[in-house]
Structure formats: C-alpha cells, structure tokens
Amino acid sequence: MDQNTYNALVLGASAIGSGAAMIAGIGPGIGEGYCAGKTVEAIARQPEAQGVLTRTMIIGDAIAETTGLYALVVALLLMFANPFTGKFVS
C-alpha cells in the first residue's frame, strides 16, 4: 500500500466516521425538546413566571447542547482537518 492509497482509505473512513459522530445529535434533540415541553407545562400552570422560565430554559438548552457540539467538532475535524492523513508508515 502506498501513500495515496493510504490517504484515500483514511479519508473514506473519516467521512463515514464523521457521519457516525453526528448520531450524537439525537441526544441534545431529545433533551432540549423535553426541556421545552416542561417549560410549556410550567408556563401553562403559572403564566406570570414566563420571563424567568424562558430565560432558564434557554440557558439549560444551551448547556444540554454541549455534547452535540462536541460531536460536531469531532465531525468537522475528521472532514476538514484530518489528523491521520499523511501519517503513513510502511
């Protein structure tokens, strides 16, 4: 196997890997939806607390998003700044 074959193999595998990494997007989706649903329940019960509830929800959502963003960083690294190409050892 020469360097070009190796690079092609790595890039192909990285494309699959970055797609697989984005499966992590499911988690924040479910979590944030749950968070928003609970906020709607809370606002329905106590409409005057809407301001505080919305603010808390947005902060909570942003924190719940973190794991998804980690996956995104990994996926972008694999796609555009692959650390493994050009590291061929025979």
Added chain:
Amino acid sequence: MTPQLLAREFNPQGPLYHKIADIGGFQFIISETIIVQWLVVLAWGIIFFILGRNLKERPESRRQVAAEFLVTFFITTVVENMGENYRKLTVYIGPLLCFSLLSNLMGLLGFRSPTSDVSMIAAWGIITFFMVQINKFRTGGIGGLGSSLLQPVFFMLPFNIVSEFSNPLSQTLRHFANILAGGVIGGLVYFALSGIVPGGWTAIGIPAALSLYFDIFSGVIQAYIFAMLTISYVASADMA
C-alpha cells in the same frame, strides 16, 4: 464559506494569516482574528466614549439613559447571581458580554467572526479557570483549595481534578462550536444553493433566514450564556 475555504480555515498556514512585515528574517505574522478583534474593541471604545461623555446627576439626554440602562443591567446580572460581595466583578463580566456579543455579530458584516477561532475563546476559558482557583484561595485559603478537591469523599480527588479543567473546556468549546457551526452551515447552504443554476440567483434570500437564527439568535444567546457560566463557576467557588 465553501468547503475549500473551510479546509483552509483549519490550516495554520492558511490565508487567515497575513504577513505584515519581514524585518531581518523575523516574520511578523498576524491572524484575521486579531484584526477583527481590534475592530470590535475600537467599535466598543467609540460607543462607550460617546455614551460616557458629560454625564449629569439627573439624566437629561437619551444617551445617558441608555448608558445607565446598560450599566444597571450588568450590575444587576452580577449582583443577583453572585451576591453583593461580587459587585466588583461587573468590570469583567460587562466587557466580556459586550466583546463576545459584537464578535459573534461581526459575521453579519462579512468578516469572519473572531469567536469562530478557538484560541480567542480558549483565552477566556483560561481566565475563568484562574478566577475560580483564585476565588477558592481567596475565600478558603490553601486549605479550602485542597479540601474542595476532596469533596464529598477523598477518593473523588481524580474526578474533581478532571472536573476543574473540564468546566472551562466545555464552556470554551460550546461557544466556539456554536459560532463555527453557524458559519459552516450558512456557508454550506449558500454554496449548495448557488450551484443549482448558472449565475446562482437561487442563493438570494434563503441563507438570510438561516443567518437570522445562526448568527443573530445563537450569537446573542451564546454571549449571554458564556457570561452567565463564568458568573456561576466563580460564584460556586466561594468557600466562605
């Protein structure tokens, strides 16, 4: 941002770096992040200079009302979340919020947001880390610093040490990845739409709607969240 531009985005030798001088073999290289950062600092400098000029004890101009609203907002945000003892921290949180906010919104003016460069936000994360450690030392002494790592039981020490580093790290990556994702997704959609017909008129309008969410909403929220997290990390490091 096209895929080609995107690939260069991550390249340390890419076009984001400009060589501005070559003095006797010593190359003075400067990144686009730094240049746009200077623009942000300049813009806020001008805004605050105008807002802060000849203030009266009883506000007469709208300008002064706006200035007082801004300062009151920063002070109440800090004092409500951290307590009266931390009022001094407003001088860090307020400018951080302003700086981060305008840096995120620079993407709208056609610049590359300085906050989509991880090194800029990593600097803020490192500041948060040291603020937390210094606050522990200040309120609890060296004993407080040590005992906070042994909570709730002594064998939690390794996990507590990891958590000390992971908090600023996650804070950094959250902000960075949100702004970068906005740029990347916007760029990819723009690139895809402009390829449908020759001339690329299909790319007019639709990316603007995405930009509304990714650039404006996400940018404003992330700036606020970064400041709020800094506040809550520092406040929770109070050993007293």
